[in-house]
Amino acid sequence: MIRVVLADDEAMIRAGIRAILATDPGIEVVAEAGDGRAAVDLVRRHRPDIALLDIRMPHLDGLAAAAELRAAAPDVAVMMLTTFDEDEYVARALAEGAAGFLLKAADPRELIIGVRAVADGAAYLSPRIAQKVIARFDGGRLARSRAARQRIERLTPREREVLALVGHGRSNQEIGAALFVSEGTVKAHVSAIMQRLGVNNRVQAAIVAYEADLLGP
Structure with a gap:
């Protein structure tokens, strides 16, 4: 079973993500939070396989939470979930050790694929994000x-x-x-x-x- 802690400041978004993940019997959302600080605390408590973090959250944004988790829970893989795909977000997320970067506008099946890939030890980037990463390093x-x-x-x-x-x-x-x-x-x-x-x-x-x-x- 792949255990996930989910963090997003919008309750409806969390409900939608949880519903998508629930379609896979091998994935379980063990806890959820509405801000980054609570997310870090929940990850420390539950030690899930994956922390799925929104980038823009109150108290502690997803990028800062990822940085804390890299030190506090290095065995937990971090995936970023966001509406935004600006280069700055992508670069900072990767610098903070994120193993995956998904866009909320992506196909719901991409969420399942990404979570399973990261849980299996791989990295996963939404195709649109992957194109940006390649372009960034092409020059x-x-x-x-x-x-x-x-x-x-x-x-x-x-x-x-x-x-x-x-x-x-x-x-x-x-x-x-x-x-x-x-x-x-x-x-x-x-x-x-x-x-x-x-x-x-x-x-x-x-x-x-x-x-x-x-x-x-």
């Missing part, structure tokens, strides 16, 4: 490619294999099956990769893989 690609290749020189050959699969959006389970290793071994590799690359989450690691040309054509 000056030659210089960044050179820098990214220097960064991956710190990795072992096996870690580069894992990083390439992370870049392709594979979950820990899928990476383990592809490389014939346990999921626990994959998690250890991913942690070591993020530490050596100096990144906070799988999305940032995937960007390094992309810029270092590990993903192929």
Whole structure:
């Protein structure tokens, strides 16, 4: 069962999201909050698999809550849910370690897909957000490619294999099956990769893989 703490300052939005998630018998909303401070407290108390946070909330916005949770509950994956897709929000969310970024205007099925992907150890960005991330990192690609290749020189050959699969959006389970290793071994590799690359989450690691040309054509 995937356990979720949901936070949004609009009760009707929370009800809609909860109803969508309830259509999947493998997902359970264990608690919900109307502001970021309460959300952080609930995550600390319930230790869910995922904290699904709206960006704009009173007392503590979703981005600040994500920053607190990265320190207080690093084992809990954070997904941002918002009406807005401005570059600043996307960049800050990824910098704070968010593993997913969903737009409220997206297809409801995308919410289920995103939650399941993140719970399985992958990252998930709404297609519109993914386009923005790629566009943001597309300019000056030659210089960044050179820098990214220097960064991956710190990795072992096996870690580069894992990083390439992370870049392709594979979950820990899928990476383990592809490389014939346990999921626990994959998690250890991913942690070591993020530490050596100096990144906070799988999305940032995937960007390094992309810029270092590990993903192929």
